[in-house]
Amino acid sequence: DTEVTQTPKHLVMGMTNKKSLKCEQHMGHRAMYWYKQKAKKPPELMFVYSYEKLSINESVPSRFSPECPNSSLLNLHLHALQPEDSALYLCASSQVPSPPTNEKLFFGSGTQLSVL
Amino acid sequence: QQQVKQSPQSLIVQKGGISIINCAYENTAFDYFPWYQQFPGKGPALLIAIRPDVSEKKEGRFTISFNKSAKQFSLHIMDSQPGDSATYFCAASMEYGNKLVFGAGTILRVKS
Numbered sequence A: 001d002t003e004v005t006q007t008p009k010h011l012v013m014g015m016t017n018k019k020s021l022k023c024e025q026h027m028g029h030r031a032m033y034w035y036k037q038k039a040k041k042p043p044e045l046m047f048v049y050s051y052e053k054l055s056i057n058e059s060v061p062s063r064f065s066p067e068c069p070n071s072s073l074l075n076l077h078l079h080a081l082q083p084e085d086s087a088l089y090l091c092a093s094s095q096v097p098s099p100p101t102n103e104k105l106f107f108g109s110g111t112q113l114s115v116l
Numbered sequence B: 001q002q003q004v005k006q007s008p009q010s011l012i013v014q015k016g017g018i019s020i021i022n023c024a025y026e027n028t029a030f031d032y033f034p035w036y037q038q039f040p041g042k043g044p045a046l047l048i049a050i051r052p053d054v055s056e057k058k059e060g061r062f063t064i065s066f067n068k069s070a071k072q073f074s075l076h077i078m079d080s081q082p083g084d085s086a087t088y089f090c091a092a093s094m095e096y097g098n099k100l101v102f103g104a105g106t107i108l109r110v111k112s
Helices: none
Strands: A004-007 A010-013 A018-025 A031-037 A044-050 A053-057 A064-070 A073-079 A087-094 A111-115 B004-007 B010-014 B019-025 B030-038 B045-050 B056-059 B062-067 B072-077 B086-094 B106-111
Touching: A004 A087, A010 A018, A018 A031, A018 A087, A031 A064, A031 A073, A044 A064, A044 A073, A053 A064, A073 A087, B004 B086, B010 B019, B019 B086, B019 B106, B030 B062, B045 B056, B045 B062, B045 B072, B072 B086
Parallel strands: A010 A111, B010 B106
Antiparallel strands: A004 A018, A018 A073, A031 A044, A031 A087, A044 A053, A064 A073, A087 A111, B004 B019, B019 B072, B030 B045, B030 B086, B056 B062, B062 B072, B086 B106
């Protein structure tokens, strides 16, 4: 199984809503990532978890709250988002970096989020 | 110094032709250079990657050419097919970092 599964595929939420994005992988990868991608732009790194611990937070606003309950699951909790947060949210996984590093990233298909 | 500059922004190629996408970087600490392919509605998928100890890597119709002195690398797609129509991102990273720095992307359209 070489898949990263993301749910839901599409999400529409109001600015006062609370919602969560979910990501799952069963490849035994111990690094998991959240990326944000605007239309016609490259993915932008948001968070990295290594061995279920947050290792990188790219100065993401606190209205985005990541959680890694176990080695297979990654969540992104959303609260009080703004319309400019509308984007494709991608989850990815990889082996934990060790030389040679940055082994292949496996991306999910993403959640297309619209904030009204 | 952390940027990767990618060109062209978009590219139209006839079926059977060669597609060429170029990237340039400044940070000499980068030592891993992957290319990702992304279809509409999907996440990026790793296509091919190279490290600076080789000047060329080929996998099927896809070839990376790497010029360390010029700090440039390029993707060549031979015998381009309509199914290759997608957005292509070059990227770079350092040995001990989790962070990939992506280029701006190239939208490739192969006309049949």
